[in-house]
Amino acid sequence: MRPKSKDLIGQIFDFIQSHHKGQAGVIYCSTRQTTEEVAQSLRDKGLKAAHFHAGIDTQLKDDTVSEWQSGSVPIIVATVNN
Numbered sequence: 849m850r851p852k853s854k855d856l857i858g859q860i861f862d863f864i865q866s867h868h869k870g871q872a873g874v875i876y877c878s879t880r881q882t883t884e885e886v887a888q889s890l891r892d893k894g895l896k897a898a899h900f901h902a903g904i905d906t907q908l909k910d911d912t913v914s915e916w917q918s919g920s921v922p923i924i925v926a927t928v929n930n
Contacts, residue, residue, distance in 0.1 A: 857889040864895065864923070872922040880927055887925040897923035 853859045860875065875897075877883045883899040890897040898912045898921045915921035 857886065857893070860886070861890065861893050861895070864890075870922075872916065872919065873924075875923065875925045876928045877925060878928060883925045883927055887923075890923060890925070895923055896921045897925055900924050900926040902927065 864873075875886060877886055880899075880901040880903050883901050887897040887899040898915060900909065900912050904912075912921070912924065916924050
């Protein structure tokens with residue numbers, strides 16, 4: 849846990865690059881919309897990231913889990929709960 853900065857996506861990106869480059873991980877957000885926005889912003893910065901929440905269809909969930917398990921998409925941005 850870290851305090852949010854004004855450039856939250858930059859802060860997340862820098863943390864990943866500095867401490868976890870090439871590793872798999874999960875980033876938790878409080879809303880479904882935020883998971884989608886954060887995942888897209890990380891993709892815009894060149895990272896392979898996907899969102900995961902209760903509002904996506906079962907096939908997309910299964911595909912996302914498979915991509916994460918295989919390492920082709922190492923970053924999942926998910927809701928803390930539904």
